[in-house]
Amino acid sequence: MIDRSIQESDVQKLLAEHAQLRDILDTVDSTVNELEDATGSISEKIKDLKLRLQKHFSHEEAGGYLHEALEQAPHLTEEAMRLLKEHPEFLQELQEMSQWIDQSRKQWHTELKSRFRRFTERFLNHEHHENSVLQKAFDEDIGSND
Numbered sequence: 001m002i003d004r005s006i007q008e009s010d011v012q013k014l015l016a017e018h019a020q021l022r023d024i025l026d027t028v029d030s031t032v033n034e035l036e037d038a039t040g041s042i043s044e045k046i047k048d049l050k051l052r053l054q055k056h057f058s059h060e061e062a063g064g065y066l067h068e069a070l071e072q073a074p075h076l077t078e079e080a081m082r083l084l085k086e087h088p089e090f091l092q093e094l095q096e097m098s099q100w101i102d103q104s105r106k107q108w109h110t111e112l113k114s115r116f117r118r119f120t121e122r123f124l125n126h127e128h129h130e131n132s133v134l135q136k137a138f139d140e141d142i143g144s145n146d
């Protein structure tokens, strides 16, 4: 039973990974907002971000942190599955943004700023929900061991 309980360190690992991703998003956001003529640089940063997110999503999907949480709190499964289904949408959006920058369409910079802002809002909302699923499961797990 102890083996199956959610480890505080796992919760902390996911929170730390989310915090790192927030920093990366901040950096990309600054680049997007400041460097109007640095098409190549922005495109590279968005491609790097996509690789980071692919890795992060595969951690979450490969029976990692959320999986443990759901063993302890199966009623959160639907919420967690809905979150996991959003992963390909984020990757698709980044893919489209980088292709679109590479094609250097007119007005790319203004549109990219608002598109990336929408992406960031959705993504941070996603991460926030994951934190809350994990936190709820962890709190219930702790409660059940009292």
Ligand SMILES: [Fe+2]
Pocket: 057, 060, 083, 084, 087, 126, 130
């Ligand atoms: Fe996720």
Ligand SMILES: [Fe+2]
Pocket: 018, 056, 060, 127, 130
């Ligand atoms: Fe996440």
